[in-house]
Amino acid sequence: MTTEFVALEGKTRGYRFLTAVLAVIAVAGFVSFIISYLQGHQLFGSNNVIPWGMPIVLTIYLIGLSAGSLILSSLTYVFGREKYRPIARMAVFLAIVLIFGAMLSIAIDLGRPEKFWRLFMFFYMNNMKSMFAINGILYGGYFIISLIYLGIIFSGSQRASRITGIIAVGWAVLVHMGTGAIFGFIAAREAWFSPVKPLEFLAAALTSGVALLIVAVTLTLVLSGRELKKDVVASLGRLLTYFIVILLILIIVDKLTHLYSPHREATLYMLTGQYSWMFWGLQIGLGVIIPLAILLTPKFNKKIGWVVAAAVSVVIGVFFERYYLVIPGAAYPQHYYPGKIEGVWGATGSFALTPAEMVLSVGIIAFLVFIFIMGLKYLELLPPREPAKEAVKEGEEEAEPADNTTDIGEGQQGNDEK
Amino acid sequence: MARWGMVIDLSKCTGCQSCSVACKAENNVPHGSPEEHEKRQTPFWHKVIAVSSGEYPTVRIDLIPMPCMHCDDAPCVTVCPAKATYRREDGIVIQDFRRCIGCKYCIVACPYGARSFNYKEPDEEEYQRPDPPSERADRGIWPFPHRIHGVVEKCTFCFHRIDEAVKEGKKVGEEVVPACAEACPAHAIYFGDLDDAGSQVSRLLASRQWLRLREEMGTSPKVFYLTR
Numbered sequence: 075m076t077t078e079f080v081a082l083e084g085k086t087r088g089y090r091f092l093t094a095v096l097a098v099i100a101v102a103g104f105v106s107f108i109i110s111y112l113q114g115h116q117l118f119g120s121n122n123v124i125p126w127g128m129p130i131v132l133t134i135y136l137i138g139l140s141a142g143s144l145i146l147s148s149l150t151y152v153f154g155r156e157k158y159r160p161i162a163r164m165a166v167f168l169a170i171v172l173i174f175g176a177m178l179s180i181a182i183d184l185g186r187p188e189k190f191w192r193l194f195m196f197f198y199m200n201n202m203k204s205m206f207a208i209n210g211i212l213y214g215g216y217f218i219i220s221l222i223y224l225g226i227i228f229s230g231s232q233r234a235s236r237i238t239g240i241i242a243v244g245w246a247v248l249v250h251m252g253t254g255a256i257f258g259f260i261a262a263r264e265a266w267f268s269p270v271k272p273l274e275f276l277a278a279a280l281t282s283g284v285a286l287l288i289v290a291v292t293l294t295l296v297l298s299g300r301e302l303k304k305d306v307v308a309s310l311g312r313l314l315t316y317f318i319v320i321l322l323i324l325i326i327v328d329k330l331t332h333l334y335s336p337h338r339e340a341t342l343y344m345l346t347g348q349y350s351w352m353f354w355g356l357q358i359g360l361g362v363i364i365p366l367a368i369l370l371t372p373k374f375n376k377k378i379g380w381v382v383a384a385a386v387s388v389v390i391g392v393f394f395e396r397y398y399l400v401i402p403g404a405a406y407p408q409h410y411y412p413g414k415i416e417g418v419w420g421a422t423g424s425f426a427l428t429p430a431e432m433v434l435s436v437g438i439i440a441f442l443v444f445i446f447i448m449g450l451k452y453l454e455l456l457p458p459r460e461p462a463k464e465a466v467k468e469g470e471e472e473a474e475p476a477d478n479t480t481d482i483g484e485g486q487q488g489n490d491e492k
Numbered sequence: 493m494a495r496w497g498m499v500i501d502l503s504k505c506t507g508c509q510s511c512s513v514a515c516k517a518e519n520n521v522p523h524g525s526p527e528e529h530e531k532r533q534t535p536f537w538h539k540v541i542a543v544s545s546g547e548y549p550t551v552r553i554d555l556i557p558m559p560c561m562h563c564d565d566a567p568c569v570t571v572c573p574a575k576a577t578y579r580r581e582d583g584i585v586i587q588d589f590r591r592c593i594g595c596k597y598c599i600v601a602c603p604y605g606a607r608s609f610n611y612k613e614p615d616e617e618e619y620q621r622p623d624p625p626s627e628r629a630d631r632g633i634w635p636f637p638h639r640i641h642g643v644v645e646k647c648t649f650c651f652h653r654i655d656e657a658v659k660e661g662k663k664v665g666e667e668v669v670p671a672c673a674e675a676c677p678a679h680a681i682y683f684g685d686l687d688d689a690g691s692q693v694s695r696l697l698a699s700r701q702w703l704r705l706r707e708e709m710g711t712s713p714k715v716f717y718l719t720r
Contacts, residue, residue: 114612114641121532122608125596185594185609185642192574192593199575199591206573206597261709262567262603408605410705411556413545418529419605420541426531 079163080458082298084451096444103437106430107182115185117430123423124404128435129183133176135282135396136442137213137253138275140172141246142283144220146313151227151239157306160457161291163227167449168290169246170220175442177213182434205256212252216245228454250279257399264340265403270328277321278392284314285365285388292382294450300459304378311381314388315369322362340406348422349402357398361391401425494664495583496649497686497714498673499693499702500557504680505540507555512538514675515559518650522614522639535608537647538672554720557681559672560585560606560647561705561713568598568607576644583686583714584649592643599644603709610641649683665691686714 082089110117120127143165149155150162158165181190192199193210200207223238251272257263258271268274288310295302332341344353365384374380405423407415414420450456515538516523524534543554562585568577569585576591577598587607599607639645650670657668665684673681684693693716696702700718 115609116528116533116611116641120596120609121611122599122605123532125599125609180595183595185596185644186592186640189574189593192591193595201569201572201575201578204571204573204597206571206595210573256597260567260571260601262601404600408603410541410558410604411543411554413543413552413554416542416544416553418532419539420543423532 078458079454080456081452081454082447082450082456084447088297089447089451093444093447096440096447099440100437100444103434103441106433106437110430110434111187117428119426119428119431121423121425123407123421124401124425126183126400126404127425128427128431129179129438131393131397131400132435132438133179133183134253134256134275134400135393136172136176136179137249138279138282138392138396139286140169140176140216140283141250141276141279142281143172143287144169144223144246144283145243145280146284146287146310148239148243151235152243157303157309160303161287161306163224163455164291164294164450165287166220166224166227167453167455168287168446170217170224171442171445171449173213173217173220173249174445175438177217178441179438180213182438205252205259209249209252209256212245212249216242216249219245247276250276257403262408263404264332264337265344265406266399268328268331270324270331274321274324274328277317277324278395281314281317281321281361281388282392284310284317285385285392288314288382288385289389290446292378294456298450298456298459300457302378304376307378307381308376311369311375311384314381314385315366315375318362318366318369318388322366325358325362339409343406343422344398344403347402347406349398349405352394352398352402356394357391359391360387361395365391493581494685495687495714496562496654496664497583497684497693497716498559498562498649498670499682499684499696499716499718501680501682501696501700501718502554502556503718503720504678505555505557506678507540507542508677509540510675510677511557511559511672511681512536512540514671515647518671519648521645522618524614524618528611533609533611535610535645537606537608537645539605556705556717557672558604558606558705559649559670559715561604561711561715562647562649563711563713565711567601567603567709567711571597571601573597577646580651582654584651584654585646586648586651587644587646589640589643589645594642594644596644603706603711604713607644607646609644610639613641614639665693 118127146158147162147165147169150158181187184190193206194214196202196207196211200210202208219238219242223235223242226234226238254272254275257266258268261267288307292302292307329341329345332338344350364387368380368384369375405425407420407422409415515521519537521535521537528534538557538559540555540557543556544551545554546552562583564579564583566579566585569579573595574591574593576593577585577587579585594609596609599609653668653670654664657664662668665682669683673683682693682696684691686693688694696718697716702716702718704713704716
């Protein structure tokens with residue numbers, strides 16, 4: 075029943091090259107952070123109308139990916155679906171890397187990042203009515219619980235990993251709904267203020283999490299020359315379809331609620347304003363319509379290539395959903411007084427993506443991928459490679475350790491669904 | 493305990509911006525540059541907005557001076573994770589720079605756009621008063637002669653003036669008022685204790701029709717506007 079897991083050897087040219095490139099980008103991001111720390115947030119595109127920029131977009135996006143990925147691992151460890159066992163460890167590790175990235179992004183977005191510890195002085199220096207303070211508990215706890223969860227999975231105890239799995243998944247749901255509440259509870263911003271936001275965030279988390287897992291698993295397995303089971307990808311694709319439909323329903327409900335009441339200017343701006351191409355083209359087009367079209371076509375939804383294409387489209391689409399919420403969502407001017415506010419005080423907010431912000435964001439992502447492939451090398455996360463599949467090796471990233479004498483016969487590749 | 497509030501007479505306001513300038517001078521708020529203002533990265537504790545309604549030939553312009561509303565139920569106080577912004581017992585909503593971590597959640601939550609973030613370390617010449625007089629040194633957390641970037645700041649109802657007046661037994665609202673009220677050439681801004689039925693602000697509110705901005709937010713602001 076149990077699947078053996080192995081680590082990558084990480085000695086090929088491709089792996090080393092990739093590590094070096096990622097490290098360089100991450101260092102560039104770090105340098106950019108130091109400069110922005112010394113110079114202030116004037117280097118970013120955010121301003122007093124649109125106070126949050128790329129780091130917050132990244133934060134909520136990464137949290138979504140993380141929670142989705144962790145919830146998927148529960149399919150194996152909580153619900154006992156053996157089909158997903160070969161990728162379950164990778165899913166948990168990915169979740170840890172991503173939540174780490176999310177916390178990193180929050181710290182970077184703070185004006186005084188050296189005071190981040192104040193977020194964790196719960197009940198003593200914190201105002202516990204703030205959604206940020208509550209989310210501090212949720213994120214910190216989530217990080218610790220996921221680490222324990224991974225540790226227990228490594229120890230191999232079925233029962234213990236089941237119990238921690240249940241806790242971790244429940245906590246992941248809370249994490250994501252809490253993140254949605256950061257936005258949904260703010261009455262001053264019409265486009266955000268909605269009781270549906272926590273659920274919408276949860277749905278977006280599951281959608282993007284499954285999608286990223288499909289992409290990450292396929293890339294890792296194919297590049298390291300392992301066999302990728304077609305039915306695993308296809309069933310993940312089916313799961314993705316359900317999540318996209320739920321997400322679509324929640325988006326529609328959210329927008330309709332706002333459109334129905336007379337307070338509809340901000341939502342109309344979101345749907346028809348200056349940046350609405352982002353909503354229709356990227357969030358709805360890439361995030362919903364294209365993947366649904368692929369995944370609902372019987373000819374395509376069994377083929378790995380097409381499912382991965384749909385997943386990539388979702389990963390990009392959900393990223394722009396976050397972007398659209400945080401940046402253009404805050405741009406619509408507030409009506410302090412009935413009438414048209416003249417001049418700069420009533421102007422729609424503008425946001426310019428600055429080089430510092432872009433380098434920073436790309437740097438964070440590169441750093442996370444770096445940690446992820448380092449984890450593949452030093453932790454036993456991957457299913458062993460089947461000797462017969464030697465030919466699949468693409469050689470760009472990784473070759474399999476020869477010294478890893480795992481009993482392939484015993485390591486059922488998770489295909490035995492009971 | 494008093495509950496400080498402000499009454500602004502819109503029928504007197506001419507939109508001269510004296511209040512905004514006086515606020516910048518009194519609180520040493522960096523003046524920034526036109527480019528930064530265009531990008532909306534300059535700090536403003538006080539602003540005057542012009543609101544037009546109707547179409548030519550029946551246009552109406554309302555000039556609304558907007559300090560911080562010092563809401564009794566302030567959304568910024570609710571969302572601040574670090575207790576950096578809090579409501580004092582006398583109703584003034586204070587921002588403590590030393591606690592602020594710069595998460596900008598309060599800017600997001602404020603329905604009045606009263607809050608500004610310090611986007612940069614201001615240059616020396618951007619201050620009205622690079623070296624505040626030394627007798628200011630004993631006035632609590634004010635003044636901040638030199639700002640650090642990365643924290644949020646906002647109007648304080650000139651609490652340093654009020655605190656000193658209370659300590660010295662002067663009458664707040666008559667002898668001592670915030671800088672904007674003091675500077676207003678039209679005497680359109682009144683300041684005083686809302687709980688004291690005999691104060692000038694209470695008498696004005698009892699005798700004139702007034703409004704508060706964005707009542708639908710339920711924040712119960714303490715800045716009242718006497719209608720034209």
